[in-house]
């Protein structure tokens with residue numbers, strides 16, 4: 171009786187462990203196939219034009235993908251090494267909602283690795299002050315907290331951040347009304363300082 175119980179519980183834990191690892195291996199393969207060539211197989215990108223998306227919350231990734239899918243956010247044209255030109259709108263429109271859920275959960279469980287890139291200490295210091303006053307409320311822990319359900323800014327590629335800051339300043343990206351108000355008042359130098367602050371967190 172006693173032994174039977176142990177054998178049964180052993181069997182149970184072996185099968186659950188097995189089915190769990192199979193499911194996540196599938197999800198890893200799905201991400202590798204659909205996103206890996208640009209964002210890296212674990213969501214940490216090696217190209218300064220492509221953002222790292224590892225460790226973003228699943229809600230944030232699902233939300234951003236649906237913005238690309240609906241056309242609310244326009245993706246830039248991009249050609250991965252050895253691949254053909256496409257953009258996030260086209261990519262998101264070809265992925266089922268079910269796969270989006272799996273992909274988002276897998277990426278959310280990966281670790282965001284801050285990019286090693288040049289730091290400008292003086293500007294970063296100025297940016298830190300601006301961030302605390304104007305941005306920390308929604309991009310908490312200096313822009314590193316995934317549970318805000320927005321993109322992680324701390325340690326992101328500088329070239330990508332610069333490009334998105336430019337789009338936001340030119341009002342080419344739909345962003346929350348309160349962020350728009352604060353962003354409008356920033357000078358170009360303020361924006362550079364903020365970017366340098368995010369980049370300095372490595």
Ligand code: HEC
Pocket residue numbers: 201204205206207208209219220221223230231234235244245246247248249250256257258261265273321322
């Ligand atoms: C062909 C290259 C390519 C592929 C494949 C690709 N992406 Fe992207 N992705 C980009 C580029 C380039 C950007 C930069 C921003 C833009 O164009 O709007 C981006 C932006 C994003 C963003 C916005 C990040 C932010 O900080 O706001 C998310 C999220 C994202 N991609 C998720 C994915 C997921 C999930 C997959 C796989 C289903 C995927 N991407 C596949 C190239 C790609």
Ligand code: HEC
Pocket residue numbers: 221234301304305306307308309319320321323334335344345346348349352353364
């Ligand atoms: C009221 C809340 C709020 C405030 C304040 C705010 N943001 Fe945002 N921000 C957001 C949300 C939510 C998103 C995600 C929107 C989306 O995915 O389109 C975002 C997105 C961004 C992005 C795009 C990141 C990417 O990779 O796609 C940047 C850059 C950014 N914010 C910078 C700032 C800066 C700099 C400040 C301060 C001057 C600021 N935000 C203040 C809520 C806020």
